[in-house]
Amino acid sequence: MTELELDVTGYANGGSGIARHNGRVVFVAGALPGERVRVNVTDDSRASYAKASVVDVLDASPHRVAPLCPAAAAGAGCCDLSFVDPTYARELGADALGDVLRRIGGFGIDATEPPTVEPLGDVPTGWRVRTRLAVGADGVVGLRGRRSSDLVTTPCAGPVAGLLDGLDGLGGAVGTELVLASDSDGVRHIAELSAPADRRGRSGRGGDRRGRAQRSRSAHSAPRSVRTVQGDTHAVQTIGERSWTVPVTGFWQAHHNAPAAYTRAALELVKGIGLSGDVHVWDLYGGVGVFSASLLDGASDFSVRGVDLVDTDPGALAAAERTLATDPVEIHRGAVADVVSSLRAPDLVISDPPRSGAGADVVDAVVAAEPGVVVHVGCDAAAFARDLGRFATHGYSVREWRAFDAFPMTHHVEGIAVLTR
Structure with missing residues (x-):
């Protein structure tokens, strides 16, 4: 080299x-x-x-600190900014977001300041309620190394207390993955995913950052069997007065404070632009329906008369059906781009796509429905900027945007913006 x-x-x-x-x-x-x-x-x-x-x-x-994550210090591909003072890391994230909003989104930041990056907790460790680990030889469990297939068994500092305790003795087979979830009561649930068809006998990749990125590919890959190792097949997750029963292998936000923070932010952004009257909502990439529930429960200046919730994940949609059974919510299973043309025209659209973003086809389909308000969420800064730029070319203006340190000790930033025609 x-x-x-x-x-x-x-x-x-x-x-x-x-x-x-x-x-x-x-x-x-x-x-x-x-x-x-x-x-x-x-x-x-x-x-x-x-x-x-x-x-x-x-x-x-002067912003370099002793690594906060022992696993990252040992070479694991988890917390890539573990060596950075957390306050400064958020400043870097805001700068990077502002840069891609200019270069990729085409926004003049002089006119619209990029958001600061808000913390989701008081400390950068012990925040993760979901993780995925690889099982290696002799049942040893760990994360994959950064840019390598080596297994790092030093524990990551991200997971909540107790989530990583005593894993090597659980009997996972070589090449499988363990999916761990801590529910709202702090109870741990563990499922074993069989090795992917193209990786039999080799350990899978650990450290899932956003489950829907994998979910979006699942239709094109062979199904993987699931075995419950500890706890239940589903974890009960609670926000406010509502609870969701979510498959352990299904998607739920990784940061324990993220679901409440994101839904609260979306509601505040919608209220801030003065939406009023009876409103029909599209909840795109809606998963278990946390945004739908927030709008139904928290609207004051406007009234949600109906919601079309669209997603591809059957486990998430089943959880949504259970929790929202008595609410005016219609569930649609399918790819967003394929479904939205058949839906009733919306007044408000909530769009929370996977890491790759919504893309031109979905943005164009949303614009064609002419909603008065769009709330767009992005967990990848470049994809977020690209989607917002596409909305802008169709005459939608960003009224306000916010950003969150959703994955502390990493470079990832979660963005939320509200747009109007």
Whole structure:
């Protein structure tokens, strides 16, 4: 590998520092703006830029701290900003979000300031209520290494207390994955997923960040059998006065404070633009229906007369049907782009797509329905900016946006924006 000494001058969406060598951009994993570092070049295949990783920090940023996550320090691919002061990490996230809103979304930030990144808790550790781990030889359980297939057994600092206790003795088969979920009462539930058909005999990837990214691919891959290892097949999750019975392998937000924070933010954004009267809602990529429930329970200046909830996940939709059984909610199973043209025209659209974003087809279909208000959610900054930019080309303006540190100790930022025609 080529070794270089570089001065890091910026920060990129995705968590890398930005440096230059002979005029060429180098993205440096593990580096912060203002640092001088010695790096190994890990990818030199592109003419416009290279990728590298830090070997030694020669001149450290004052915002560099001792790693907060032992697993990341041991090489696991979990908490990529564990070495950054949490307040400064949120500042970096806000800068990166503002950058992609300008470059990819086409927004003039002078006119509309990018959001600050709000914390979802007092500390950056012990927040995760869901995780996925790989089972290796002799039943040893852990996360996959960063950019490697090695198993790291040092525990991650992200999961809530007790979620990772005593896993090696559970008897998981080599090549399977363990999906762990802590319910609202702190009870742990564990399911074993059989190895993917193309990876039999090898351990699966650990550290699921957003289950719906996998869910969106599930229709194109062979089904995996599920075995309950501990607890129940479903975990009961509660927000306010409502509870959802969610499959352990199904999607629920990873941060224990995220569902309440996101639904509260969406409701505040909608109220802030003055929506009134009787309202029909589309809840797209709606999962178990937490946004639907929030609107039904929290609307004051407007009244929700009906909701069309669309998703592809049968387990999530079953949970939605149970919790929202007495509410004016109609459940639709199918891809959003295929379903929305058959729905009643909405006044308000809530769109919470997976990491890849909604994409042009869905944005265009929403715009064609001419809703007065759209609330759009994104867990990938670039995809979020791209979707918002697409809305803007059709005459929708961002009225307000917010962002959350949904995955502390990582570069990921969750964005929420409200748009009107």
